[in-house]
Amino acid sequence: MAKKLALIASKGSLDWAYPPFILAATAAALDYEVQIFFTFYGLTLLKKDLSDLKVSPLGNPAMPMPIPMPNLLQMLPGMESMATMMMKQKVADKGVASIEDLRTACLESDVKFIACQMTVDLFDFKPSDFIDGIEFGGAATYLQFAGESDVSLFI
Amino acid sequence: MEFNKEVDASGLNCPLPILRCKKGLSEIGSAQVLKIISTDPGSVKDFNAFCVQTGHELLQMDEEHSSYIFYIKKRAS
Numbered sequence: 001m002a003k004k005l006a007l008i009a010s011k012g013s014l015d016w017a018y019p020p021f022i023l024a025a026t027a028a029a030l031d032y033e034v035q036i037f038f039t040f041y042g043l044t045l046l047k048k049d050l051s052d053l054k055v056s057p058l059g060n061p062a063m064p065m066p067i068p069m070p071n072l073l074q075m076l077p078g079m080e081s082m083a084t085m086m087m088k089q090k091v092a093d094k095g096v097a098s099i100e101d102l103r104t105a106c107l108e109s110d111v112k113f114i115a116c117q118m119t120v121d122l123f124d125f126k127p128s129d130f131i132d133g134i135e136f137g138g139a140a141t142y143l144q145f146a147g148e149s150d151v152s153l154f155i
Numbered sequence: 156m157e158f159n160k161e162v163d164a165s166g167l168n169c170p171l172p173i174l175r176c177k178k179g180l181s182e183i184g185s186a187q188v189l190k191i192i193s194t195d196p197g198s199v200k201d202f203n204a205f206c207v208q209t210g211h212e213l214l215q216m217d218e219e220h221s222s223y224i225f226y227i228k229k230r231a232s
Binding site: 022025026029030031094095096097105109 | 166167168169170171173174176177195205208209
């Protein structure tokens with residue numbers, strides 16, 4: 001019987017979008033059955049348009065910067081967009097997949113995406129904001145699959 | 156070594172070489188051999204792990220000019 005991987009994706013920034021999609025796509029290639037439960041800010045990863053995902057240098061002292069930069073400067077307008085542009089450029093230069101490509105790879109290999117219904121209500125998201133083929137559920141839905149899973153991670 | 160299909164994943168980073176490998180294997184028959192080229196140093200360990208977990212057989216790995224060349228025999232389905 002296939003192994004199972006249950007992930008919770010709770011973060012909606014460009015950098016944190018990578019771990020769930022990389023693990024899910026790889027596990028699917030290893031013949032795992034995979035479900036990702038998207039909750040809170042993670043729900044933004046299910047939006048049709050992923051182009052507004054950003055990475056913030058603020059409060060992120062480990063982020064490599066071209067020059068050392070105090071927090072006070074990182075809060076200036078445009079810094080977030082600059083950091084995001086830099087990261088996207090690096091991703092392209094190093095042959096790392098885009099989030100769109102990884103998400104497509106997940107969908108093509110039957111990774112199941114579940115959107116947290118409570119978060120959808122909380123943030124007034126519209127189901128039409130999201131890509132097709134996802135399901136909506138709650139904690140019990142996640143736990144049912146996670147309870148039968150071999151690997152379960154909160155990201 | 157003889158092979159039935161070749162996939163070039165040069166320049167691609169984790170997890171793309173594995174995903175390309177999986178796709179390549181889906182396009183050949185059981186017991187046929189896939190040749191896959193990667194430049195990602197992490198793929199040496201990853202292809203081993205991929206084969207151990209999926210049951211495909213890693214026949215050979217060559218290293219040439221910082222490229223890694225894997226020959227993988229598809230398992231019986």
